[in-house]
Amino acid sequence: MSEIIPHWLDKQSELSPTDIAIESPNNDSISFLEMRKQSRLFAKKLAFLGVKQGDHVGILSGNSVQMVITIHALTYLGAVSVLLNTRLSSKEINYQLTDGAVTFLIVEEGMYAHGKEALHQLHLPIYTYSEIDRTDWKEVLLKREIDLDDPCTVIYTSGTTGVPKGVIHTYGNHWWSAVASALNLGLNDQDKWLASLPLFHVGGFSILMKSVIYGMPIYLLEKFEVTTAHKAITEKGVTIVSVVSITLNKLMDQIGDTGYPNTFRGMLLGGGPASKALLDRAKDYSIPVFQSYGMTETSSQIVTLSPKHATEKLGSAGKPLLPAQLKIVKDGIPARQEVIGEILVKGPMVTKGYFNKEKANQKLFQDGWLVTGDLGYLDKDGFLYVIDRRKDLIVSGGENIYPAEIEGVLANLKEIKEAAVVGQTDKKWGQTPIAFVVRDGSGISKEEIISYCQGQIAKYKVPKEIYFVDALPRNASNKIMRHILVDWLPKGDMESEH
Amino acid sequence: MSEIIPHWLDKQSELSPTDIAIESPNNDSISFLEMRKQSRLFAKKLAFLGVKQGDHVGILSGNSVQMVITIHALTYLGAVSVLLNTRLSSKEINYQLTDGAVTFLIVEEGMYAHGKEALHQLHLPIYTYSEIDRTDWKEVLLKREIDLDDPCTVIYTSGTTGVPKGVIHTYGNHWWSAVASALNLGLNDQDKWLASLPLFHVGGFSILMKSVIYGMPIYLLEKFEVTTAHKAITEKGVTIVSVVSITLNKLMDQIGDTGYPNTFRGMLLGGGPASKALLDRAKDYSIPVFQSYGMTETSSQIVTLSPKHATEKLGSAGKPLLPAQLKIVKDGIPARQEVIGEILVKGPMVTKGYFNKEKANQKLFQDGWLVTGDLGYLDKDGFLYVIDRRKDLIVSGGENIYPAEIEGVLANLKEIKEAAVVGQTDKKWGQTPIAFVVRDGSGISKEEIISYCQGQIAKYKVPKEIYFVDALPRNASNKIMRHILVDWLPKGDMESEH
Structure with a gap:
């Protein structure tokens, strides 16, 4: 049955009002209580502009505290955030806005210029953050509870057929993803996650979810910039960093002789298989690397190498997180150990499907299992090795x-x-x-x-x-x-x- | 919608096969893999004796590894454990067996003598652990997955009317309870919980659930015995202990000058309001005490004082855990700060109702909120103070x-x-x-x-x-x-x- 929980930002404001929700290099850190206050006010301004429950609202923005406030504001209204990749062309954005049934678009100031004319062809209401800030607000009933079955976000992924598809994530998908990660990596008072991945990708978004579900501060960067990221670890108390191969390599270029503080827990590595050279280098620097495997459809990592096996199983993506299952299928039947086949996964962090793509959704699942299209094998101890991020990808x-x-x-x-x-x-x-x-x-x-x-x-x-x-x-x-x-x-x- | 997760003991056996699931003073520690193996074999023996999916199976037993194996075995069959308080009279047990629709009874050897004749009047199949051990086994399909909406346990609580009622806990109730506790207390590699409360009470049972959901060892005592419990903390690496007032006091009698190791995290205190004298004494010994409030109907703690407020809010039971909500109602409306009223709670760890008690279930909830019957108030910062465990209780x-x-x-x-x-x-x-x-x-x-x-x-x-x-x-x-x-x-x- 559908589970109801209190609104998570309300809850963190109640449990830890003065604790920091977001820190950033330009010192505009914000507590959970202040985040709640601003998000609720922003929600009321959006309501004044016509946004209401169930609306699909596009967000075209780089990482910022304002973007986080906007995302939370939409949850208070029960509207769905359609997160747009800022690197897409106007044509691609327009496709996603139309396909995603977006009825209202919020753009970061700089982005507005990006494709102003093309965007205006859609005859959508389009507002920048500051335009919304300057507007009046309307007293509306804001959500006090979250139904885990309700949709929270739509994030586009290019399908193998080349047609981008909007992955629907429920609140439950994000909740289970955050909890599964805590059960794997543990959770302690000192934790502070670096968010340098774009929030419009699920890898970055999942860090924001961890913040509000764990009551944990995140250190938010506009984008990955290696000296700032390095300083975040060495001087700002960051304990976990989500990285892809290229950013991990860049960070290691900076590390020097002093290394990282003892409180640093490790790098969560996603975004495709890592080279052995990279992992060996991290080992030389004594940096724990937790390789992981996941995709937009699984609300970020679904398979992760746990800290205790990080060295022993170098190169493996690990095992499916506690609430998840994985199988390798070859020629329609489960493959034996060490035999490469297609990766299928199942679990409460897995999307229920793409928005408005009936046909694709039918192909997406086999008996309740998500067909990833990726190739991999399990070793004799059940550790996953991903061979190909996706065939031809x-x-x-x-x-x-x-x-x-x-x-x-x-x-x-x-x-x-x-x-x-x-x-x-x-x-x-x-x-x-x-x-x-x-x-x-x-x-x-x-x-x-x-x-x-x-x-x-x-x-x-x-x-x-x-x-x-x-x-x-x-x-x-x-x-x-x-x-x-x-x-x-x-x-x-x-x-x-x- | 109903969430499906892999069977949690299978999963821990996959993630951490050689990690210890249960330790005990007589050294019969058992790994997750061995626990799984024995539980599955025991399940097949129970199947041979006729136990099948959906059956209500009574367990009349003191704490033991065998009891844990039995509980897990029943989950593999999809049968429901009806956990009986070993201190009840034969008459009371017979009432619960009948009321709880128990069709099969498993008794610890010593318990069998306890009310052999009375029990036999029920014409139930009754087996001791060793009788089941000696029996043949039957190849049956064991559960690979857990549906969180399925019933897992029935634990009897005496109602205020004096008629004992069987609280149904779904797998989801236990899951959410364990996760909520981890989000509050954190979770780390070194954690080891002392289980000295009876497993047939929800407070003890919840520790077993934490073990299999976190992949954490528990130190299991047959019953609370103060020198053994003290040694568990000082010599056996126990980091958290669930206590009631009387056991906490006894432990403090033992503490002496050396105190507890640095790895000790604290006492989770339940079982009713604690006296200020007790809390002050713990403070003198620098023992972190996390007061909590909960009941069988909430699958153990639902309100807990977090470590960071343990000193500042001495005497408070804390705030509702992240997925839970609480309100104080007086004369039918929410009470103001500092005003005593009835405590109502809501959340996914709250039971859906009593077994076979339609009338009582109607009274149990108001608009989805559990009416606890307990009295308390919230201070200006939203911390709960419980005045009466239950009126007249x-x-x-x-x-x-x-x-x-x-x-x-x-x-x-x-x-x-x-x-x-x-x-x-x-x-x-x-x-x-x-x-x-x-x-x-x-x-x-x-x-x-x-x-x-x-x-x-x-x-x-x-x-x-x-x-x-x-x-x-x-x-x-x-x-x-x-x-x-x-x-x-x-x-x-x-x-x-x-």
Whole structure:
């Protein structure tokens, strides 16, 4: 049955009113009580502007205390936050706003300029934070309780088909995710999490949820900046940091001889499989790394290497957290130990489905298990090793890039007959997308193709190189054989700009 | 919606197979993996004897590893544990077995003799642990998953009307209780809880749940024995102890000059309001005491004083745990600060109701809030102070004694016209029951009445003294005025045997 709990921010304001909810480098730290007060006032201003229970409200914003206040404000109204990636193109944002049935958009000041005209074509009410701040407020009944079955957020993930899909997270999904992490990593009075991942991604958002569910301060950065992040650990009492490979490497460049304070507990590493070199380096620095595996659909980590196995099982993503289950399926049946198969997961932190995507939702589950599409195996002790973040998926600086999406954009150019995109290993970003293109004979140039892409998709998705070929390698079923394309790539790592 | 999680003992066996689940003074410690193995085998033996999903299975046993194995075994079968207080009379046990629809009874060897004949009148299958151990086993499908909405235990509480009622706890009630406690007290690798309270009470049972949900070892005592309990803290690494006033006092008698190790985190104090003298004494010894408030219906503590307020708010039971809510109601409306009223609580650890007691269940809730019947107030900072464990309730050595139950027994004696029972302050037990009796003129003696009671109710419920009076003081509505009876008691504390 549906569980009802008190509103979590009300509760932390009651339990620990003066405790810090959010700290940041520019010293605008805010207590739970003050956060509640501001969030509730902001909710009433939004209500004045017409936002009401059940509305899908888009948020286009970089990390800030104001963004957190906005998210909490929407929970007080019972509205759903649709969190938009600020790096997307106007076209992509417009697609998500339409697909996500967003009826009201809140933008950070700087973002407004970003695609003002394109956004206005949607005839949505669009307000910046300060515009809302300046408005009147309306006395409305704010939520005192949270029904864990109610939707809380929609976060878009690019599907393997290349069509972005909005993952619905209930309050319960976020609750269980936070609790599962506490049962794995433990929880103590001194805990302070660094939030340098974008809050619009589930990895960053989950840190905000931990703050309000544990009553724990988080140290919030606008974005990952290595010296600030380093200082947060060495001088500001941060005990746990969520990282991806590239940020972990950068942090280790800073570490020097003194190392981290004894209170530092470790790095929670997500965003794709980590290289052995990276993990060995962390080991050399005596930095505990808790590798994890998760995705937007699982409300962040669902499998994590616990501290006690961090060294012994280097390279493994660990075991499914307590309320979760995992199985490896090969040819329709559970795979034996050490045999690679598809990863399926189940648990109360797993989404109930995508917003408004009936067909995709049917494929998403098998007998209640989420079909991740990722490949991996379990060792003899039941530890998960993820082989491929997802078949063909390109992970670049922690961002997922789906080849099919870029291929779709390329295919729209009439001068292109067909195209295939694969990931090239990259020293800086892990991977970057590379396109193989078959032209129609019109002689379109690399530069023209890249320029076209830049108007369509986020910069990090734009192919870093275009190779013209006569034909794409296909198998008997006419499917592109991507592994052959990978063989065609020049050997050695690239080093590119995002 | 109903949440599904993997079976928690399977899960701990997977996450921490060799970690200790239970330690005890006689060194029969057992790992999670071994606990799982033995519990599953025991389940198959119970299946051979006919126990199946949905059955209500009585357990009449003192604390032991075998009792824990039995409880887990029943969860693997999907059967419900009906936990019987070993101190009850055969008559009381028979009532609970019948009322609780128990179809199979498991008894500890020593208990079997206790009321063998009376028990056999019920024509129930009755087996001792060793009889089950010696039996064959049957291959059955054991539960791999837990549905949090399924019933897990039935634990009897005497109602204010004197009729014992079986509180149904779902798996979810126990889950949320354990998680709520972790969010309040924190959770770390070193934690080890002392379980000296009987597992058949919810306070003891909740420690077992913490063990299997946190993956934490517990140090299990057959019963509270002060030198063993003291040694558990000073030599065996116990970090948290659940106590009632009387056991806390006894432990402090032992503490001496060396005090407790630095790793000791504190005492979780339940079982009724604590005296200021007790709390001051603990403060003198620098023992953190987390006062708490809870009852069988709330799956143990629902309000707890957090470590950080333990000193500042001495005497308070604290604030409702994160997923819980509390309100004080007076004359049908929420009471103001500092005003005494009835305590109502709400949250996912609160029972959905009593087994097979439709009428009582209707009265138990008001708009989804559990009406505790207890009196208390909130101070200006929202901290709860419990005034009366329950109106008229007698708490003796942590055991609840309801006057109406004893009065019912006395009323059955034809030589007694009417009787009323109140609590007398007692140095050793906190309170003991005292009866005021109006005879019919037959001249029945104190000794005859006490002897009669001994055959009907548990020893601790038998009145310690009988006062013969001509009439009971009653008000205009003909209700007995108990406060006048209390005034009639001799002044000063008693010191009696249980």
